[in-house]
Amino acid sequence: MEDTEWNCYHPSTVIGLQTSNNVNTTDTIKEELMDEDKGANNRREMTNDEDNGRNEQEDNDVLTDLLDETPPHLSHRAHTLQKTFRRSPKLQSTKSFPPYSQPIGGLGYERDSDPESESDYETADVTLNSSSKRIAQDTGFEQPDAFRLDTWKTPTRCSREELRARLKRSSEVGIKGTEDVTCDGGTNVDGWERRERWIGKRRPKETGEQGGGEGTHHRRETKKGVCDQEEGDTNGISSEVEEEEGLMRRRMMRAERKTWQEGIKDEVSQPHPILAKLLHSSGSSSSSFSLYSAESEEVYSEGEDTDSRLKTLRKCFSWKTLKTIISLGRSSPSSWVQLAGHQGNFQLSDGGEVLKLYSETEAMCLDNLMRDPLRPFVPQYHGLLTQGEERFIRMEDLLDGLTRPIIMDCKMGIRTYQEDELVKCRTAPTLRSDMYHKMLQADPGALSAEEHEQRGVTKLRYLRWRDTTSSTSALGFRIEGIMMENGNVQRDFRKMLSLVQVTEVLLYFTRSRLDILRAYHCRLQALGDALERSSFFSSNEVIGSSLLFVHDYSGKANVWMIDFGKTTPTPESIRIRHNVQWTEGNREDGYLIGLASLTSSLHQAITLASQQQ
Ligand SMILES: O=P(O)(O)O[C@H]1[C@H](O)[C@@H](OP(=O)(O)O)[C@H](OP(=O)(O)O)[C@@H](OP(=O)(O)O)[C@H]1O
Numbered sequence: 094m095e096d097t098e099w100n101c102y103h104p105s106t107v108i109g110l111q112t113s114n115n116v117n118t119t120d121t122i123k124e125e126l127m128d129e130d131k132g133a134n135n136r137r138e139m140t141n142d143e144d145n146g147r148n149e150q151e152d153n154d155v156l157t158d159l160l161d162e163t164p165p166h167l168s169h170r171a172h173t174l175q176k177t178f179r180r181s182p183k184l185q186s187t188k189s190f191p192p193y194s195q196p197i198g199g200l201g202y203e204r205d206s207d208p209e210s211e212s213d214y215e216t217a218d219v220t221l222n223s224s225s226k227r228i229a230q231d232t233g234f235e236q237p238d239a240f241r242l243d244t245w246k247t248p249t250r251c252s253r254e255e256l257r258a259r260l261k262r263s264s265e266v267g268i269k270g271t272e273d274v275t276c277d278g279g280t281n282v283d284g285w286e287r288r289e290r291w292i293g294k295r296r297p298k299e300t301g302e303q304g305g306g307e308g309t310h311h312r313r314e315t316k317k318g319v320c321d322q323e324e325g326d327t328n329g330i331s332s333e334v335e336e337e338e339g340l341m342r343r344r345m346m347r348a349e350r351k352t353w354q355e356g357i358k359d360e361v362s363q364p365h366p367i368l369a370k371l372l373h374s375s376g377s378s379s380s381s382f383s384l385y386s387a388e389s390e391e392v393y394s395e396g397e398d399t400d401s402r403l404k405t406l407r408k409c410f411s412w413k414t415l416k417t418i419i420s421l422g423r424s425s426p427s428s429w430v431q432l433a434g435h436q437g438n439f440q441l442s443d444g445g446e447v448l449k450l451y452s453e454t455e456a457m458c459l460d461n462l463m464r465d466p467l468r469p470f471v472p473q474y475h476g477l478l479t480q481g482e483e484r485f486i487r488m489e490d491l492l493d494g495l496t497r498p499i500i501m502d503c504k505m506g507i508r509t510y511q512e513d514e515l516v517k518c519r520t521a522p523t524l525r526s527d528m529y530h531k532m533l534q535a536d537p538g539a540l541s542a543e544e545h546e547q548r549g550v551t552k553l554r555y556l557r558w559r560d561t562t563s564s565t566s567a568l569g570f571r572i573e574g575i576m577m578e579n580g581n582v583q584r585d586f587r588k589m590l591s592l593v594q595v596t597e598v599l600l601y602f603t604r605s606r607l608d609i610l611r612a613y614h615c616r617l618q619a620l621g622d623a624l625e626r627s628s629f630f631s632s633n634e635v636i637g638s639s640l641l642f643v644h645d646y647s648g649k650a651n652v653w654m655i656d657f658g659k660t661t662p663t664p665e666s667i668r669i670r671h672n673v674q675w676t677e678g679n680r681e682d683g684y685l686i687g688l689a690s691l692t693s694s695l696h697q698a699i700t701l702a703s704q705q706q
């Protein structure tokens with residue numbers, strides 16, 4: 094029927110560099126690329142007089158605002174400034190996790206938006222679809238411009254030739270890759286073929302232009318490490334032209350993402366009104382530009398209240414410091430976003446790979462998955478990287494190729510704790526005050542008198558509480574977070590307990606776009622097929638793993654399996670079915686229960702969206 098007609102997933106189709114007939118070369122994009130061309134070392138310097146003049150003016154404005162105002166809380170402008178001060182997250186081996194209302198991290202949002210930069214965008218060929226309008230009418234909310242599809246702007250792009258020329262120049266000054274690569278032997282598997290990254294219909298403009306020899310899609314640029322050399326061969330991405338195109342595409346996307354960030358920086362962080370109604374939550378749970386962002390913790394000390402943070406800000410930032418920080422912020426090369434998970438676990442390599450703090454369990458899983466039918470559904474694993482004393486898993490950036498990505502993280506399964514946790518709890522229970530405080534903040538009534546007295550709960554108690562008070566136990570998955578195209582992050586989905594509520598969230602997340610919904614639905618069905626064939630799946634207990642839904646305005650969409658930190662092999666004697674209830678010892682995770690719920694919710698969303706159109 095509708096879904097089967099939607100022929101959206103062609104693993105054999107090769108998608109290439111997407112260029113547009115009406116591409117406009119803008120000064121902004123040129124500047125970005127020129128900046129990149131200056132090389133990593135030069136990035137930290139302002140080399141151009143004109144830039145200096147303009148930046149000084151902007152910096153002056155920011156400083157004046159800061160010094161003149163004495164608000165009881167940080168103003169919107171100060172928020173913007175704070176974003177300007179953001180530095181790339183430092184890697185920490187400790188795992189800390191902010192409460193639901195806080196964002197995790199990302200390496201982007203470096204700059205203030207410039208209202209005039211509007212001229213650097215061309216209006217996207219998307220209009221607010223009628224279903225979104227209908228929802229807005231039904232709920233009685235007027236959609237703010239920031240959430241309207243017809244106000245989306247698409248950044249203009251450099252022509253292919255121009256990028257090629259720039260690339261040539263940049264390669265003359267040298268592009269830093271990951272050089273100190275160590276690679277475990279099992280990483281390289283035969284036939285790492287190019288694969289389809291995006292499902293769903295392309296906008297005709299893009300599809301039309303992919304033709305001919307330009308239809309090759311590349312995942313990443315060539316680097317110098319052993320692993321890269323081998324991967325280059327096995328991937329079949331060996332010709333110079335192909336490498337060059339891959340590099341160009343990556344750089345173009347970075348430039349686009351940066352341009353996008355400029356456009357969204359000044360938007361006020363607030364939840365979408367429809368979602369806010371659904372969640373019964375205030376704007377405070379929307380957090381992309383929150384004072385308490387992961388990045389802000391690097392600037393302010395813990396426990397400082399807003400007032401004193403402002404004072405500290407004034408005291409600490411001399412004019413010189415301010416200028417330096419702004420210039421550092423400007424030159425950060427990437428906009429990778431971490432929606433959920435452990436703060437400080439991720440970095441982005443210069444080559445655009447996602448580096449995740451090493452975990453033997455996860456590395457082993459990814460390695461095995463490269464030889465499994467599930468391989469097209471997980472980020473490509475590129476081996477390990479050792480940097481000083483730290484070790485990372487190198488994997489494909491699943492946001493690569495997306496402009497203004499819209500992301501949803503769904504944690505799969507009917508439980509998020511391993512059976513070991515029960516054993517630990519019985520044999521050596523440890524009280525966690527951080528988890529007690531998270532519970533206290535969310536629902537003080539959920540804590541017993543004893544727990545209040547102890548001011549601590551065991552991890553098992555906390556994780557169980559999370560599972561039973563979210564849709565995890567009932568539906569087999571929960572939404573961990575959503576980031577919309579304006580960078581707005583929503584993480585408080587604890588009240589999304591029923592399929593109907595989840596469907597509402599899906600409609601919001603996709604703005605009721607049928608092409609996106611169908612693409613997701615189709616991908617989930619394909620995933621279901623692959624899971625059936627997967628020996629990895631039948632022999633592993635999959636706990637705490639997520640499905641990462643990613644799409645953008647152009648209609649690119651995909652779903653990926655991520656996070657295998659708590660996925661462990663089961664003994665031969667236990668074969669997990671993944672679709673039955675858990676009892677201690679059977680190791681069942683309920684992954685397929687979650688997949689069925691999600692698929693069904695997407696189906697509902699498609700039906701509703703079709704009716705509304
Ligand atoms: O999401 P919230 O409610 O904050 O709780 C988190 C998640 O359950 C993490 O699981 P996951 O990794 O599946 O997201 C878990 O990490 P692990 O169980 O992986 O360690 C954290 O435990 P601690 O890392 O012990 O804090 C716990 O604090």
Ligand SMILES: Nc1ncnc2c1ncn2[C@@H]1O[C@H](COP(=O)(O)OP(=O)(O)O)[C@@H](O)[C@H]1O
Pocket residue numbers: 430431432433434435436438439447472488489490491492500502639641655656657658
């Ligand atoms: N390969 C990837 N590409 C893009 N984003 C990723 C990738 N892996 C993880 N992320 C981002 O990081 C977040 C946390 O990832 P996850 O692996 O679940 O971390 P943790 O193990 O700390 O829970 C995800 O929600 C997603 O936003």
